[in-house]
Amino acid sequence: MGVHDPVIDEQTPASDFTIEQRWDRYTTEEHAVWDTLYARQISILKNRAVDEFHHGLGLLDLGSGGIPDLSDINPKLKALTGWEVVMVPHLVPDDVFFDHLANRRFPSGRFIRKRSQLDYLEEPDIFHDIFGHVPMLTLPVFADYMQAYGKGGQRAQTMGRLKELARLYWYTVEFGLIQQAEGLRIYGAGIVSSAGETPFCLESDSPNRIRFDLERVMRTDYKIDDFQQVYFVIDSFDQLLDVTQQDFTALYERLGTDMTRFGLTDIIDADEVYHHGDQAYAQAAAARSRHDADAGETE
Ligand SMILES: C[C@H](O)[C@H](O)[C@H]1CNc2nc(N)[nH]c(=O)c2N1
Ligand SMILES: N[C@@H](Cc1ccccc1)C(=O)O
Numbered sequence: 001m002g003v004h005d006p007v008i009d010e011q012t013p014a015s016d017f018t019i020e021q022r023w024d025r026y027t028t029e030e031h032a033v034w035d036t037l038y039a040r041q042i043s044i045l046k047n048r049a050v051d052e053f054h055h056g057l058g059l060l061d062l063g064s065g066g067i068p069d070l071s072d073i074n075p076k077l078k079a080l081t082g083w084e085v086v087m088v089p090h091l092v093p094d095d096v097f098f099d100h101l102a103n104r105r106f107p108s109g110r111f112i113r114k115r116s117q118l119d120y121l122e123e124p125d126i127f128h129d130i131f132g133h134v135p136m137l138t139l140p141v142f143a144d145y146m147q148a149y150g151k152g153g154q155r156a157q158t159m160g161r162l163k164e165l166a167r168l169y170w171y172t173v174e175f176g177l178i179q180q181a182e183g184l185r186i187y188g189a190g191i192v193s194s195a196g197e198t199p200f201c202l203e204s205d206s207p208n209r210i211r212f213d214l215e216r217v218m219r220t221d222y223k224i225d226d227f228q229q230v231y232f233v234i235d236s237f238d239q240l241l242d243v244t245q246q247d248f249t250a251l252y253e254r255l256g257t258d259m260t261r262f263g264l265t266d267i268i269d270a271d272e273v274y275h276h277g278d279q280a281y282a283q284a285a286a287a288r289s290r291h292d293a294d295a296g297e298t299e
């Protein structure tokens with residue numbers, strides 16, 4: 001487990017894996033880490049994140065200083081879209097995660113990263129979960145999509161297609177881009193909570209940017225330990241909700257029979273390509289890790 005949090009360790013989670021936030025127990029330093037991350041992201045997200053994201057931050061007053069208290073944000077969120085945030089100690093099992101989403105509860109980690117880990121952490125903390133995910137839950141169409149995903153997760157599990165459905169979550173909720181009149185914008189939580197990936201995903205020549213297609217996304221691998229090599233771009237949140245409202249049974253059967261899967265850098269004939277990346281960043285990262293491995297052997 002990444003960060004040690006005594007307020008988590010002292011609690012026995014409920015059967016739905018939730019714990020209490022115990023907001024008064026955050027330290028001054030923990031609040032200061034939130035403020036640092038918040039200020040840094042706000043300055044780079046202007047004209048990069050969708051307007052709906054900025055609007056959501058304001059509706060929930062997430063920038064009022066320090067780690068948000070759930071008892072402040074939940075009444076507001078509940079009045080807007082019927083969602084609420086619950087605290088969980090760490091990543092929860094898939095079925096528990098889906099059950100929360102299907103009931104309009106978003107599970108958030110309680111702990112916050114340390115100042116020495118501002119840029120990278122192995123598991124979602126409260127900054128990623130609340131700053132990254134919760135503003136979009138103020139938007140009714142996105143709130144409905146997230147609940148539908150939770151219900152869909154339960155179905156995908158019974159049909160053995162969880163891996164494919166998880167790719168949809170990854171390439172939309174976590175790393176999604178959207179084409180708006182003013183240009184390409186970010187809505188994915190994994191991007192908006194990352195200072196490095198925010199400019200990278202929009203402006204770097206390295207990654208591919210491809211128009212969203214449901215089946216294409218479900219056939220595409222993803223990586224969890226570095227910037228993405230491909231992003232999928234939706235036209236609108238209505239489009240995203242529309243295509244995912246269809247019954248996935250036939251699609252899941254096709255995915256089971258036709259095992260075609262795509263790598264991170266593949267471009268296929270059917271793709272509508274916004275940007276064909278040169279993958280320079282990914283190649284340099286691979287060269288660095290080969291170099292580190294070689295150095296490790298001789299040292
Ligand atoms: C697809 C799968 O359900 C997904 O990775 C889940 C698993 N458990 C989780 N648990 C928490 N707390 N947060 C998450 O985002 C997830 N993601
Ligand atoms: N329509 C999907 C459920 C779903 C909705 C929204 C997002 C993801 C999945 C199904 O039939 O299983």
Ligand SMILES: [Fe+2]
Pocket residue numbers: 124128129132133174189190
């Ligand atoms: Fe996330």
